[in-house]
Amino acid sequence: MSKIIAVSNQKGGVGKTTTAINLAVGLGYLGKKVLLVDFDPQGNATQGVGANTKEGALSVYELIMEDYHARDVIRKLSSPPIDIIPANISLAGADLQMVKFETGKEQLLKNKLEEVRDAYDFIIIDCPPSLGLLNTNALTAADSVMIPVQCEYYALEGVTQLLLTIRLVQQLFNKHLMIEGVLLTMYDARTKLSVEVQQEVRKHFKDKVYKSYIPRNIKLSEAPSRGMSIFEYDVRCEGAKAYAGLAAEVVKANRKK
Numbered sequence: 001m002s003k004i005i006a007v008s009n010q011k012g013g014v015g016k017t018t019t020a021i022n023l024a025v026g027l028g029y030l031g032k033k034v035l036l037v038d039f040d041p042q043g044n045a046t047q048g049v050g051a052n053t054k055e056g057a058l059s060v061y062e063l064i065m066e067d068y069h070a071r072d073v074i075r076k077l078s079s080p081p082i083d084i085i086p087a088n089i090s091l092a093g094a095d096l097q098m099v100k101f102e103t104g105k106e107q108l109l110k111n112k113l114e115e116v117r118d119a120y121d122f123i124i125i126d127c128p129p130s131l132g133l134l135n136t137n138a139l140t141a142a143d144s145v146m147i148p149v150q151c152e153y154y155a156l157e158g159v160t161q162l163l164l165t166i167r168l169v170q171q172l173f174n175k176h177l178m179i180e181g182v183l184l185t186m187y188d189a190r191t192k193l194s195v196e197v198q199q200e201v202r203k204h205f206k207d208k209v210y211k212s213y214i215p216r217n218i219k220l221s222e223a224p225s226r227g228m229s230i231f232e233y234d235v236r237c238e239g240a241k242a243y244a245g246l247a248a249e250v251v252k253a254n255r256k257k
């Protein structure tokens, strides 16, 4: 059975894209068939795996807004071992253009992913940093949401809003939507703040919080500029070990479901 996971938090810079890329690739290296869907107009996930698109190349925008099928826009990568649906800045216009659709504007991505979901073990969606129609589309297409929480001041700011949005999407469009897990990112064991945020988040979300947490790791911030996941860039670094641990936890949690 395939599983569609949206990596979402409307706060920018909390590690959504870093997590989407390295979770997807980590799952790929565990032998899973993985599709990474870049659903952020910034196209950071696309660039981050070196799938830079030529101008005019098909992307997730054409997939949801025009008469294309997922198989028309999927790009197969060999290194890293995943497939990707790329995004670029054209997606920024979709939010407004969708508003005028009378029905089904929340289901555009879901309908297109349905056609290919059985070909994958995991489909990972990198969400934009907002709670607009793009994010609603991602949450409607997904089976579950992974919420990265940065170990910083105001870590939980915005998460309340995200939880309300999740509940609304459950009521209106996708009653089976679950919380896959909460991931602590940019953890710095030397700071009291990181330790406190970790405790606070674990107290709040209990066993929904992954045992794996992602340390602040310079290699994780360097890898995207080389168009590599952390596993190609430096497989021995702490960031790679952490994301490998996360991928293993996700596989374990989804066994026999």
Ligand code: ADP
Residues within 6 Å of the ligand: 011, 012, 013, 014, 015, 016, 017, 018, 019, 044, 129, 185, 186, 187, 214, 215, 216, 217, 218, 220, 221, 222, 224, 239
């Ligand atoms: P988002 O997608 O939520 O906006 P990103 O994944 O793009 O967040 O991360 C924001 C910035 O922080 C990026 O420059 C990224 O390279 C960097 N970053 C993300 N996770 C880590 C980490 N664990 N350690 C160090 N830098 C990180």
Ligand code: MG
Residues within 6 Å of the ligand: 016, 017, 018, 040, 044, 127
């Ligand atoms: Mg991002």
